[in-house]
Amino acid sequence: MSELDATPSRSVSGALLGVVAASVLLGVGALVWSYTLSTRLNRQETALTQAKEDNAKLAADLRETNARLKVTSQELGQSLGLTQKQLELRSQEILRREQADSARLESAQRATSQQVTAVSSAVSDVKTDVGGVKTDVAKTQSDLAQAVSQLQSMKGDLSDHSSLIARNHDELEILKHKGDRNYYEFTLVKGQRKPVGTVSLELKKADAKKSRFTLDVYADDKRYEKKDRNLNEPLQFYSGKDPALYEIVVNNVSAKNTVTGYLSTPKSAPAPPSIN
Known part of the structure; x- marks a missing residue:
């Protein structure tokens, strides 16, 4: 074979090797990229699953919280209603007491007024009695003096x-x-x-x-x-x-x-x- 025939063969062989090498590199790169992509997908799927679980837990917690809030709201409403009723009863009781105290005060004032009138009358009677006693004493003294003289x-x-x-x-x-x-x-x-x-x-x-x-x-x-x-x-x-x-x-x-x-x-x- 001549040198000319040998040169093209080497060129083709080199090109083939280059293509093979490139193919190998591309395959390896594809494998690497495929692995990397698969890993990322797995991670994303795991994260998505965790996120779903977290969301489910949050939803459960939210439902529980809503239930508690509802119960608390009902209890608060009942408590407020009871407190309002108690306040009304207390107000009525205070009003009754004030009315009773007012009635007692008026009764006491009337009794005091009557006692003052009675005392004034008694004082007048005592003054009259004292006047009578003075008269009686004077008469007794006069009678005593007359009796002594006898x-x-x-x-x-x-x-x-x-x-x-x-x-x-x-x-x-x-x-x-x-x-x-x-x-x-x-x-x-x-x-x-x-x-x-x-x-x-x-x-x-x-x-x-x-x-x-x-x-x-x-x-x-x-x-x-x-x-x-x-x-x-x-x-x-x-x-x-x-x-x-x-x-x-x-x-x-x-x-x-x-x-x-x-x-x-x-x-x-x-x-x-x-x-x-």
Whole structure:
């Protein structure tokens, strides 16, 4: 073979090799691209599946949330409705209380007004009564002064001493109201020693026919004999740390050896011991 025939053969062979090489490269590239595309598709499919799952979960969550919101809305509505009802009831109760308080206040005001009127009337009555009492007191004082003026003044058994005496219980009450001295009434039985005021008295003799009597007076560890005395005769003696004039007056002598009368002492004289 000549050199010319050999050259074209080598050229064709080289071209063929180039085509084969290019084909191989294209095949490899196609494979690589196909693999890459397949990988991307798989990833996209996985992401799409995950997205669908996420969307399904979100949809479920959204439905649950909507259900909860619906329940909450119903409960809130019921609560608001109940609260409104309670507010209305409370308002009605407050109104009733205010009306009741107003009624009680009006009743209390009327009662107070009536009490004030009654008190005013009572005060007027008291003023009238006080006026009447003043009049009565003035009349009593006048009657007392008149009664005192009617009492008998007699001279006692001690020289230069005379005093008003009471001849009975009523006149003794007049002397008590006069308030100048203290008076102690007594009843003595013959032979009995009896404390009267701060002294002791003992009846020794009683003559009802002659209205005369004899008695002993015990005072300050001393004995004073008042012998053969008359009714309504002041029997006088001195007694006490600072001697003061005491008087005994017998108003009645009975047939049963008993006499009744009273003891008169100054206001400054000691009081008798109390008997519990």
